[in-house]
Amino acid sequence: MVITSVDIAKASDILKLLGDKTRLSMVKTLDSEDVCVCEFVALYEMSQPAVSQHLRKLKDFGLVNEKKRGQWKIFSLNKESEYYPFVQSLLAHLPSQEDRLAELAQKGLRISCE
Amino acid sequence: MVITSVDIAKASDILKLLGDKTRLSMVKTLDSEDVCVCEFVALYEMSQPAVSQHLRKLKDFGLVNEKKRGQWKIFSLNKESEYYPFVQSLLAHLPSQEDRLAELAQKGLRISCE
């Protein structure tokens, strides 16, 4: 396994970004599936603007990509980011969030737009 | 390699703690050598109370240990912490801080108290 080096200042910026449980959970969730804004709103007890603002921060760091699908905005993890290996090594220690997405699907709150 | 799991809330707290370049640098530095407070004061352009406060936060999380040696307080990384594997996987991506310690030694600013 090749370990890419990230300078301290940039690394601490990324850790600060991920040092918020909502954003960290978002990134871990995106590690298994693409998710749209309204699904995140259903997933967290938080207003839609709050969710949008968290996602914007993740995007500003280039950690996630977004694409428009009809009225929905779908977010995905940017595996091309130079910081992806760094982030990935963190995510490996976190519990999978797939059950939370499954729960959402069971409530009929997942969108389908492919 | 066994990967230990850390829950999202605790992980985000640790990432927030390390999401400060001074504290992140301290932890990376301690990954190679034990360091006392006055050495950190020499290492960072920051007052002694600021350094003490950062070290206290690291200690409150159990990430570092301290021991008294005469008038000095020596800090070390707590490799017994349940979060050490998580932290270690981050540190692996950061550049070594050993040259900064060497520079300090060259200026005669390293203490010797063993």
Add this chain to the structure above:
DNA sequence: TCTTTATATAATTAATTGCTTATATAATAA
């Protein structure tokens, strides 16, 4: 003893953060 050195703690403050509400835009549905 008195002074110096190393450290910790408390009070203060400026900057940052993460939410809220209000509002605007764009796409879809009726």
Add this chain to the structure above:
DNA sequence: TTATTATATAAGCAATTAATTATATAAAGA
């Protein structure tokens, strides 16, 4: 067209953060 749904942005605010200065304590040295 009008209403609804999904999203983004702006303004405001309370809480948190990271530094500072001032001060206290303890150990070492003269």
